[in-house]
Amino acid sequence: MSTTSTTTLDRKDHLAGAENALLRADELVAGYVPGVNILNGCDLYCTEGELVGIIGPNGAGKSTLLKALFGLVKVRSGTVRLRGEDITGLRANQLVAKGVGFVPQTNNVFPSLTIQENLEMGCYQDQKRFKERFEFVTGLFPTLGDRRAQRAGSLSGGERQMVAMGRALMMDPSVLLLDEPSAGLSPALQDEVFIRTRQINRAGVSVIMVEQNARRCLQICDRAYVLDQGRNAYSGTGQQLANDPKVIELYLGTLARA
Ligand SMILES: Nc1ncnc2c1ncn2[C@@H]1O[C@H](COP(=O)(O)OP(=O)(O)OP(=O)(O)O)[C@@H](O)[C@H]1O
Numbered sequence: 515m516s517t518t519s520t521t522t523l524d525r526k527d528h529l530a531g532a533e534n535a536l537l538r539a540d541e542l543v544a545g546y547v548p549g550v551n552i553l554n555g556c557d558l559y560c561t562e563g564e565l566v567g568i569i570g571p572n573g574a575g576k577s578t579l580l581k582a583l584f585g586l587v588k589v590r591s592g593t594v595r596l597r598g599e600d601i602t603g604l605r606a607n608q609l610v611a612k613g614v615g616f617v618p619q620t621n622n623v624f625p626s627l628t629i630q631e632n633l634e635m636g637c638y639q640d641q642k643r644f645k646e647r648f649e650f651v652t653g654l655f656p657t658l659g660d661r662r663a664q665r666a667g668s669l670s671g672g673e674r675q676m677v678a679m680g681r682a683l684m685m686d687p688s689v690l691l692l693d694e695p696s697a698g699l700s701p702a703l704q705d706e707v708f709i710r711t712r713q714i715n716r717a718g719v720s721v722i723m724v725e726q727n728a729r730r731c732l733q734i735c736d737r738a739y740v741l742d743q744g745r746n747a748y749s750g751t752g753q754q755l756a757n758d759p760k761v762i763e764l765y766l767g768t769l770a771r772a
C-alpha cells in the first residue's frame with residue numbers, strides 16, 4: 515500500500531504499491547464528445563480488500579472515471595486491468611460476470627419493481643445463485659429482507675441506496691464501484707451509508723467509492739485520490755490527505771480539520 519501523500523503529478527507516486535492491484539487503471543483518457551477529453555490521463559488502483567476513495571470538485575470527472583472503469587464511456591487511450599487481465603472497453607455485463615459491480619450516482623433502482631425483484635435483476639446472469647446471494651445481502655441489510663415485497667419507488671433515498679448496493683452485491687463482485695452513495699441523504703442516513711460501505715468492505719469486497727462528503731470519505735477509506743480536471747491531483751492514505759494542508763485548503767475547506 516502506498517504511504518506517500520503526493521503533491522506532484524508524477525505517475526510513479528500515484529501508482530506506488532500498484533503491482534498487486536486487483537483493479538488498476540493506467541493513463542486513462544476518455545470523454546463523451548469527439549475532441550473533448552474529460553479524463554486526461556488518470557491512474558488509479560485498488561488492491562484486494564482495500565477501500566479506496568475518490569474525491570474532487572464537481573465536474574472533475576469522478577463519475578466519468580467510474581464509468582470508464584465499467585465500460586460505460588469509451589476509453590480513448592490507457593488501460594484498465596483486473597488481476598492483470600486487460601479489460602479495457604469490455605461491456606458492463608462482461609465486467610459484472612468477471613466480478614466488477616457498479617452502483618451509479620442516479621437512477622440506480624427500478625422503482626416499479628419490488629425490493630426482491632430489484633435484487634433478482636442483480637443476478638439475472640446467474641439466477642441459480644439467487645437464494646445464496648439473497649441471504650448474504652439481506653444478512654448485511656436486514657431491512658431489505660423484511661421489506662422484500664415493497665416497491666423500490668416507495669422507499670426513502672437511504673433505503674433505495676441500500677437496494678442499489680444490494681443489487682450490485684448479488685453477483686458476488688470482488689470489487690464494487692460506488693458513485694456518491696451518500697448524495698442527497700440526511701446526515702444520519704449518510705452516516706449509515708458510510709457504515710454499510712465499511713461493512714461491505716469488511717465482508718471481503720474491495721470498494722472504490724466516489725464521494726462528495728470528502729472528509730467522511732477520507733475517514734473511512736484506506737487510500738484516496740483527489741481528482742481535478744480529469745487528472746490525479748493528490749493521492750495517499752485517507753489520513754494523510756485529510757491532514758494535508760494543501761488538500762484541506764483546496765478541497766476540504768478550512769472547517770474540515772477534525
Ligand atoms: N453524458 C455526458 N455527455 C457529455 N458531457 C458529459 C456527460 N457526462 C458528464 N459530462 C461532462 O464531463 C465532465 C465531468 O463530469 P463528471 O460527471 O464525470 O464529473 P463529477 O466529478 O462526477 O462531478 P459531480 O461531483 O458533479 O458528480 C463535466 O464537464 C460534465 O459536464
Ligand SMILES: [Mg+2]
Binds near residue numbers: 576577578619694
Ligand atoms: Mg459525479
